[in-house]
Amino acid sequence: MNFELKTLDLTGATLEKCDALIVLVTQTFTPGKDALGKLVGEALKTGDLETKPGKLLQLYRCPAVAAPRAVLAGAGDGSARQVRLAVQAAVGAIKSGPARRVSICFVGATAEVSGAAVRAAVLAAADASYVYTSTKPSAEGRKVTRVMLGVPDAAAVKTAFEQAVAVVVGVELTKEWGNRPANHATPTLLADAAKALGKLPKVKCEVLGPKEVAKLGMGAFIAVAKGSEEPLRFIVLKYEGAAKAQAPVVLVGKGISFDTGGISIKQASEMDEMKFDMCGAASVLGVFRALAELKPALNVVGLIASCENMPDGRAVKPGDVVTSMSGQTIEVLNTDAEGRLVLCDALTYAERFKPRAVIDIATLTGACIVALGNVRSGLFSSDEALAAALLAAGENALDPCWRLPLDDEYAEGLKTNFADVANVAGRAGGAITAAKFLQRFSGKFAWAHLDIAGTAWKGGAVKGATARPVGLLLAYLLDQAVKEAVAPVKSARSAPKKVAKSD
Template identity: 65%
Template sequence: MDFELKTLDLAGASSEKTDVLLVLVPEGFQAGKDPVSRLAAAALQAKDLEPKPGKLLHAYRPEGIAASRVIFAGAGDGSGRRVHAAVQAATSALRSSTAKKLTIVLPPESGDDAVRAAVCGTAESSYVYVATKSKPEARELKKVVVGVADAGARKQAFARAKAAAIGIEFARELGNLPPNYATPTRLGEEATKLAKSHGLQVEVFGPKEVARIGMGAFLGVAKGSAEPLRFITLRYEGAGKGQAPVVLVGKGITFDTGGISIKPSAEMDEMKYDMGGAASVLGTFRALAELKPRINVIGLIPSCENMPDGASYKPGDILTSLSGQTIEVLNTDAEGRLILCDALTYAERFKPRAVIDIATLTGACVVALGGVRSGLFATDDELAQQLMAAGDAALDPCWRLPLDDEYAEGLKTNFADVANVAGRAAGAVVAAKFLHRFTQNYPWAHLDIAGTAWKGGAAKGSTGRPVGLLLEYLMAQEGAGSGAAAKAAPAGKTKPKSAKGRSRAAA
């Protein structure tokens, strides 16, 4: 979809040649003398139109207006959140139409948040999955013009919004692919293709390389599948080599049966979304390639299937992680933390300024926060605050949960350094405490996206979250490139070996 930013007021919109003119009407709407303003004012006075978000009024070929269709949408206080709701309601109504060009006119006082909301809201609501359909539904809408009072003042926000929309759609498409398509091998191929076409660096390791490195926890999970694992390293280098990178680690379980601790069959098809963390990392790199900020970012994706097989790891097995810590497997459906712990140890070699892992990790987080906010855990208050602010700005919110040491008591075992599960209570926190053991040498945050990475029911599909949050956070780091936050974390005591070469109860 082609987006264009344009200086456009309601007077100019009256003569705009477009299939659909979408006019956002805020509270306190001030009408001018042009045909669009007069029509909106008359509708408001007759109470046929309300400025509440989501309220719509359609007009067909109104007199004095060039557009064949006009939609007035209530925009509330005009904030990004309200604009997002208004645009999504209006563009959703256009999915069955033949409109190819849409012009959105934002209220004159709209800020950067409204511009981002208009672009991303339109892209999200007009997305159509077609990859595996024999007669795919065409996406008729080809061009979207966003009209603002001063296009020059909103140019930067518009560029960031376009990049976010591209990255979110990239992640959604990967997440929606069926598990026999989106295998670990396919994720490696997508990362390689992305790197080659956008000037990134990539390494893709298979089972032999991962065994040589010493990732015993990751290997243990992958043993039960005929699909070979992949460990993907992406590098975006927009700053000098002296600047410490941010490392993003994405869980890439391309299908999760639960392994020997098998899941219930109901809704197990949704476990193709257990690679939502991996998809979000790839989507974020796709967006970075558009914006080219002056920062360094590393992406790490451990990817495999979790399958029941004669070779599968079992409850009671002891795995030795890359860090050297031993792990007793009490539940094979707590596999995500096992592949992540090795990737988090591997991240140390990059001397990162911060490490953020993203994972559809626990059904407990869905119980705690539902599908509105992702769960956030962090060892560093500044990092947590930056991620929360980024989520709010991107309309991709998260909520911080605790990391008290007492939550790790249940992970104690007589047979290894740590068990991979504890009891039912505070399951999302306990999972985070498990990962915390492997992140002692750098500032770390964990995003549990089990409730936000996809939707079920009639709206079933990947959301692309939290690409918006991650991109907003990374772009904010560009200005901090020469500051203290950019310095590498101190080297840890444990040095990894060098390499040569859900049902919603997801865990």
């Protein structure tokens, strides 16, 4: 999808050569002397148009507009959140028609347009017009292929616009892999996608297979993969945007390319949606695709532990004890709690990078869906500064999360007589006890866990990957790059200062 940014007033917008013109109308709209402004004013006066976000008035062959189609869209107070709703509704209304070139006019909304509102419009336009076609040859594909944003001052929002366009590239790669059926998104194919990213500027890729993973001692990861004929893959991506001395942020993605539950098999109903169990991995791929476009002065490592969780004669059984890369033994009481088993070994592997922070992203627990629904991702963290930064990034990116507790008492249910830790506790607080399990493997760095089970995809008639939390992660990483430029954070690799001993 192509995007363009242009300085444009309302008169200029009416002359714009496009297939459809979308005019955002906020609560503060004041009609001018131009024909379109007067028309909007009359529509508001008569009640044919409301400024409530998502309310639309569609026009065809309006004499005041050069474009054959025009959509007046209520945009509320003009905030990013309400602009997103307006653009989603307006683009959704025209995407099934013949319009390919669309202009979105901000000048009818407010005299000053924020960078956040521009980002929201770009992402909303891309989201509303997205069409999955990889395994559906009969699909017509995306009809809206070009979007021009008209704003009062293009220079003032140029950076926000360019960042948003880069985020769209990452988001759409994440959707592509999240939506693919499991037989078109095997661990090997995910590794191939990562290798393709390794050809981009500043990005490197290494892929480890079963032999290398066994040599590393990743017994928990190997246990999950045993029941499948598809070989596991451990993917290491590196974005090198800063000096080697700068400690990286490490992103760890759960890459279960299909999850039957293993021997603790799931119910057949909606099991097809378990192809989305690798959306954490897909989000890491998407972030790296966007980083190659954004080129921030930051070092980032991406780790993806990918395999299938299948039930056959070799599969791990309830009650089996496996040894993780950290040396901790784990009693596998439920083979459907496999995500934490692949993640724990990836977290241990992350130690070698001496990271400034590690964030794992996983469709981990149904309990998180019960707690938060599909509005906010679950956030758990052992580090206050990291948690605050991720919460703020989520709000700024309109990709929100909510912090849940990590009290030590929640780990009581993970105790077992037969290993260092069990992989599940009881039903109560399931998202938290899963996070407590992971916390055991994150003691050597600042760590956060994002449970995206409720936000990574939608079901029903709109079934498909959402690409969350790509927006949140990129907002966090860009903010870290800015902070590093202003006041470089001490590298985790640097030697600690000596402290004089008191007498």
